[in-house]
Amino acid sequence: MSKINMLVCITGEIGSGKTEALKIIKEQGYHTYAMDDYIHEIYKKGNIGYNLIKKHFGSEFVNASCVARKKLGKLVFSNATKLKKLNQLTIPIMKSKLKEITEKSMLLFVEMGIYLYHESAFSKYFDKVIFINSKKSLKNKNFRKKITYLSKFPTILVGKSNGDIKNKQNSNYIVVDNHKNLKVFRENILKTLKIFK
Numbered sequence: 001m002s003k004i005n006m007l008v009c010i011t012g013e014i015g016s017g018k019t020e021a022l023k024i025i026k027e028q029g030y031h032t033y034a035m036d037d038y039i040h041e042i043y044k045k046g047n048i049g050y051n052l053i054k055k056h057f058g059s060e061f062v063n064a065s066c067v068a069r070k071k072l073g074k075l076v077f078s079n080a081t082k083l084k085k086l087n088q089l090t091i092p093i094m095k096s097k098l099k100e101i102t103e104k105s106m107l108l109f110v111e112m113g114i115y116l117y118h119e120s121a122f123s124k125y126f127d128k129v130i131f132i133n134s135k136k137s138l139k140n141k142n143f144r145k146k147i148t149y150l151s152k153f154p155t156i157l158v159g160k161s162n163g164d165i166k167n168k169q170n171s172n173y174i175v176v177d178n179h180k181n182l183k184v185f186r187e188n189i190l191k192t193l194k195i196f197k
Contacts (some may be wrong), residue, residue, distance in 0.1 A: 004107045004196055007098070007125055011115040012132035017178040017185060021132055022111045024189045030196075035112040038097055039090070043067035052089045057082075091121050098125040107196060127172070130192065133159070134178040156195065159188040 010025075012018050019034070026032040042049030044066045053072065054062045061072045076083040094114070101108060102125055115122050115129070123129075159177020176192055178185045 005105045006107055006127035006196075007102055008107070008109045008196070009115050009122070009126040009129045010109055010111045010132065011113055011129065012134065013116070014113065016132040016134040018111045018113060018132050020182070020185065021130070021176070021189050022109060024186055025109050025193065028190070028193060030193070031106050031108045033101065033108055033110045035094060035097075035110060035114070038094070040066075042093060043069065048093060049090065056085065056089060087118065091118060095121065095125070098122065101125075128174060128195075129172065130174045130176055132178050133175050156192075158192045159184070 010018050010021050022032045022034060039049065041047065043053070044050060045062070045064065050062055050067055053067045057072065057075070061068050061075070072086070076086045091114075094112075098110070101110070109130075110126075112122070115126075116131075156174045157177070158174060159179070174192055174195065176185075176188050178188070
C-alpha cells in the first residue's frame, strides 16, 4: 500500500469506465470514494439534497423516499437554466465533502464525472486527475477539446499511445485508454497505479 497522501480524481464521460476503474483500484487495496454514491445519500428523504430539490424544483421531483433522479435528470438535461440551477445547489455540497475528505491523510481515488465539466470548481482539491478516454468519449466534441487542452500540461498517456510511464511522476493529468476490452483496460489501470507506488 502506498504511503503517498493525495487526492486523485477519476473522471470521464458517462459510460467511459470510471466505475470499473474505481473497482479495479479498490481491488488493489487502495482507498476509493464514489461521489455519485454521496449524491445518492444526500438525495434521500430528509437529507440536504432532498430538501434543496424539493424547495427549488418542487415536490413533483421528490417521492416518499428520495429525489426522483430520473425525472430531475430529464428536466435539467433539456433545460440549460435548470441545469445551472441544479449545479448551483449541488456543487457547494460536493466541495464541502471534498474539503472534508482532504483533511484525511491518505491516498484516495475519487470517482467524479462532474469534474469534467466543472474543473474550475474542483481542481484545487485534487493533486492528480485521471481521465478515462473511451470510444464514446472520442465522439464527444467537449471531451476532444479537453484532451487537446490537456496537451498543454504535463500529461501521462496510458494505453493505446503510451510510452514508458517511468520518470513522468510529476504529471498532474493522466489519460487512460479504454478503447479495447476489459482485460486491456485493467492492464492500463494497473500501469497507472505504478505512478502512486
